[in-house]
């Protein structure tokens with residue numbers, strides 16, 4: 009079918025060729041058929057008629073021979089003087105046959121001149137078919153009776169038959185020749201039409217496909233751009249949020265915290281003064297002590313708010329030290345051996361968003377280990393590659409089924425979900441390998457797209 | 472679109488030529504076989520014999536029989552036979568030691584040729600010689616004249632007929648005798664002497680006969696023997712016959728008068744009765760010995776009275 013997709017001219021030429029091919033090959037066969045059909049019946053008629061004539065001629069020859077034989081025995085010499093009458097008599101019985109001549113021939117092959125009178129219709133130059141019978145006398149062959157038959161009856165009949173059978177042959181031949189030819193032409197025309205339609209359809213189809221796919225790729229590019237933009241926006245939002253939190257925390261710590269600390273110190277002094285001073289000032293001391301308690305409580309609350317707003321520890325000691333401290337805390341709290349492999353410089357150089365993501369992820373993972381794992385051994389790994397951050401928290405605890413088919417939040421809390429959201433917002437991946445009694449392996453990869461190189465972000469973070 | 476056809480094949484005429492050649496070969500073979508069969512069937516169309524002198528030793532074509540000198544051999548027209556046999560008997564009765572053999576009819580033509588070939592002593596001829604026969608330069612001796620009669624079966628009521636009625640009979644214009652019997656015409660073969668005798672007088676009769684032969688209107692017999700039998704036993708039959716043969720053999724047939732004139736020596740000689748023919752002997756050369764004696768005998772008074780008694784008119788005529 010490869011040709012069908014070619015140029016339509018080529019197809020047309022091909023189909024014309026097929027018809028010509030068949031016609032050219034049909035022609036000899038059709039000629040053969042016409043000739044055979046035309047000739048066979050007349051020929052058969054001719055042969056049968058000739059055989060009939062021959063049989064008749066032979067029968068007549070036998071009749072003549074036996075009559076002559078009898079005559080010769082009756083009148084050995086005189087028979088031949090009126091044999092013409094005998095022959096005429098025999099001819100009267102073979103009237104309407106094609107026997108043109110009856111001749112008596114001596115055994116030497118010489119004709120016996122019987123009479124000048126013509127016997128039957130003597131047609132002269134006409135070629136005759138001869139048939140003979142021996143003339144026997146006392147079982148000795150003395151000569152032959154020959155009968156000559158004209159073939160014009162057979163010939164005329166055969167020629168007459170040639171007309172209808174010739175017409176029949178020609179008719180049959182032309183039917184056989186033209187009917188398949190016409191059918192072929194029709195079929196070819198139809199095939200050509202459908203091929204042209206197919207070619208047209210193919211062309212438009214290709215166009216349509218090209219159009220659609222270009223539309224699709226445009227849409228895809230747009231979508232990608234949008235997604236990129238979205239991620240960028242969300243990162244920036246996170247960044248801003250984080251920065252804001254830290255600012256708020258610092259402000260709270262630096263202003264309200266300092267102020268409250270100063271108030272507390274003042275209240276301590278007031279209390280000491282009141283004890284040492286006048287007895288009457290016992291009330292003042294009590295008040296100061298109560299106020300001190302309130303200030304302590306307030307200070308504690310602010311501290312807690314500050315630490316909730318953002319891991320201020322990061323600003324204080326840096327990522328690596330902060331993680332080390334998380335590990336140390338866990339080690340102190342539980343009977344767990346912690347292996348902390350932190351492959352990073354003390355000043356990580358990461359953006360605040362990345363830093364706090366790393367910190368929060370490890371914090372949550374370790375919290376989960378402490379809360380759920382009952383592990384005896386925990387490995388924490390941090391590796392900073394030039395454009396990539398790798399985090400791992402591995403425990404040998406009781407594990408769980410992390411299958412995502414479980415409805416989110418149905419069993420546990422928000423911890424794992426939050427972890428994943430945090431990582432994916434930054435364009436990274438989170439994997440949890442775990443199974444019951446097989447420990448838990450949390451693996452995080454984060455791209456180090458350093459938004460910190462962006463001037464605006466730096467400004468925000470610094471602020 | 473038609474992968475099974477090799478495009479090379481479509482373009483190249485080689486396979487097509489092969490096909491044509493195949494068809495031509497089949498046709499040629501068919502024609503050859505048919506021709507062979509036809510030739511085999513028809514055989515030769517050349518004459519399978521030669522013309523010329525038949526060899527002397529032919530068993531078919533015997534030149535002569537042994538003829539002892541005391542035997543006279545006669546053969547020829549059937550019309551001559553009754554009278555000639557009667558004469559032969561009389562001759563033998565009066566000529567002790569002499570024998571006459573009168574063969575069955577071989578026709579006037581056969582008689583002429585047999586005489587010419589010297590197979591017999593005399594040929595018997597009942598019609599005038601044709602030009603080709605005259606050229607043979609034979610000796611011809613007429614010895615009797617016989618009236619040719621319109622003979623009918625004894626059951627036919629008519630006794631006389633006119634020439635016009637005779638023509639009507641043979642032309643088929645009249646189909647029944649006066650008593651209602653269907654008329655059955657018996658014809659002799661073409662060239663018969665009785666027919667010639669009538670045709671000599673009535674030229675229309677020749678044309679009517681020819682038409683009758685062509686249309687196969689009547690039954691045709693080719694000997695006197697057949698004619699006399701047919702006339703004797705067929706009701707309503709009519710045919711030409713010799714008066715002498717009827718009288719001599721006392722045949723049960725009736726000769727009609729023509730226009731009420733009965734055939735007799737007087738009426739024939741005066742030509743009032745129209746139809747007659749002459750019987751003659753032919754020989755190659757003047758006979759000697761027994762044949763000469765026979766010739767003299769039939770010219771004698773005994774033979775002439777025998778002829779007259781039998782309805783023949785002896786020739787030459789009395790002066």
Ligand SMILES: Nc1ncnc2c1ncn2[C@@H]1O[C@H](COP(=O)(O)OP(=O)(O)OP(=O)(O)O)[C@@H](O)[C@H]1O
Pocket residue numbers: 373376377379380381382403405406407408419420421422423424425448
């Ligand atoms: N390291 C671990 N070893 C064993 N089980 C764990 C571990 N980490 C998580 N899990 C299982 O997964 C569940 C979901 O943990 P997830 O941190 O989301 O919620 P939570 O810790 O129960 O509550 P929270 O919202 O306070 O974190 C847990 O309830 C616990 O059953």
Ligand SMILES: [Mg+2]
Pocket residue numbers: 372375376421423424
């Ligand atoms: Mg948790």
